[in-house]
Amino acid sequence: MTRYEAPYGRDIAVVAFAQTCHRRRSDELSEVEMLMPVLHQVLEATGLRTGDIGFTCSGSSDYLAGRAFSFTMALDGVGAWPPISESHVEMDGAWALYEAWVKLLTGQADTALVYAYGKSSPGEVRDVLTRQLDPYYAAPLWPDSVALAALQAQALIDAGEAGEPELAGVAARSRRAAAANPHAQLQGEVPRGEYHVRPLRVSDCPPVGDGAAAVILAAGERARELCGRPAWIRGMDHRIEAHALGVRDLTRSPSTRLAAERAGAFRRPVDTAELHAPFTSQEIVLRRSLDLDDRVRVNPSGGALAANPVMAAGLIRIGEAAARIHRGESDRALAHATSGPCLQQNLVAVLEGEADAR
Amino acid sequence: MPEVLRAPLVVEFPFTRSLGPVQSAFLTGLRERTVLGVRTGDGRVLVPPVEYDPVTAEELRELVEVHATGTVTTWAWNPAPRSQQPLARPFAWVLVRLDGADTALLHVLDAPGPDAVRTGMRVRVRWAAERTGAITDIACFEPYGSEPAPLPRAHNGSFPRTAAGPAAEAVTGIVAPARLDYTYAPGRAQSDHLAALAERRIVGERCPSCRKIYVPPRGACPTCGVATGEQVEVGPRGTVTTFCIVNIKAKNLDIEVPYVYAHIALDGADLALHGRIGGIPYDEVRMGLRVEPVWHDGARHPDHYRPTGEPDADYDTYKELL
């Protein structure tokens, strides 16, 4: 492969990734206690210390565990004194990674630490997520995350694009793949279970749990120093759709499509895709929007159906895709993250490894 | 390691928001048992209506009245309603395209079971008995076999009480109560700290790297970013490093104002904690004042700190802890 021409003037790569073993509960750990080990793992993997990091960016939501300003507590785990250059998004960590990528592209930093964490166990995540909805027309009805995904799944079934057997197939394949993922919360054979909200059965839904993840980004030669085979970010984009569900065609994800086009995903085929599809029906919507066929390995990690620590699950998709490139198991991978109900907002990143760096 | 502590935590807040002219007309309309939509530049009718076109961002102001009957465009059967959802018995979530509208409204459908629901079925609004100008003025939808009604009609957004009378007062805001229930667990370091407090001991943790002792411990050294673990008993006496005088009585707090809230550097600690100062007139509290905790029977933490009677601490002994 010839040396790639950086489209934004600067090559940025994911050079390290770590995640917790995601679990249903983690009562014995505070958020920073849960997060700290993964921060230390990515620093150790690169030999960097906090003081070497040019920019730090995190993603989390105080609503999940009901702890006000929990992200400032989480900074204790970074070691933020003397003061560091730092930012936070009340979004999945994939969007924190986007901010860090932009920061590195500007040349204001050469390395970035990105992390995300979510503890769903203290609260009822289905209720908590209703608070992100339109406060006038939707939130007063408390439509929970499973209910909204079920409306999307039924629309897909009505359109003849999937049936319950296809949904079951996605669930089974994801949990089978997760058997090889030591961080996964749900692995192997998972019974289909009762209808959670029909047409979605328990097995069509992600496990509820706690977890954290961290990534280190580096620019240019710095990336090559820190990682044997950096996962170069060839493009990244995120797009959003109208917030009213009744305005959207729920069987399609035009925002994913557009983000993928802008990220350059269709220039060459990818061999791997890590899709942030918490519900089985959403993987079907995403595959179609991204033209992914059977030649692409989709969610070899098991995806969000195997572990869905809210606010970290999208960043984990980017991390999993990058880790496969680090290990030489992928040469070109697509990573996707989603936010909001029914795939409302979507981020796509395209990652590549260099052939001579295997 | 002591057992993990847990306590119920309720986060409750009224979400108070003002409305734009289109939302105001829509919610006023619901109160008056009328459903309004808004027409976009390309002639589509959006229900529920929004202030700006979701595609073009154009400002939208042309109101129309649509019908209270409509068609289900997708649905999902909810066998186990959650506490704050509109119906207490199993129901269907639905998107309903009302007759005269081009988009669908999210709501719930009261139906006997999932076999009675399908996409394309005809439904109508069941109005709430008491209406306040909120989306919940539609109690739910109910099955209703009817032919699709004709086109929307123009509407000026005001609602006369009688044919000749003055307009009813418009709804200009919403107050949406929200309540989230949690089971709070403080984690390892704070559990240890709280367990010691129950024995009237104040225990901090030392950073293995910079050797600083944090009280109360949060599990990590914010300077070094490493886990703290070594437990060190500090205090019980300490020094007021800085303070403020509270003059406004807090809701649900049985403390007379004015009172003093202070940062207190306990002897042996490298970080000041905060607490109320009592046993001394508020206007006599000063930096350097030596204090000790006052415990009440059955309490899990000191009620307040009071003067020890020792001479004030020298500024140089606590200036690094300010």
Ligand SMILES: [Zn+2]
């Ligand atoms: Zn330290």
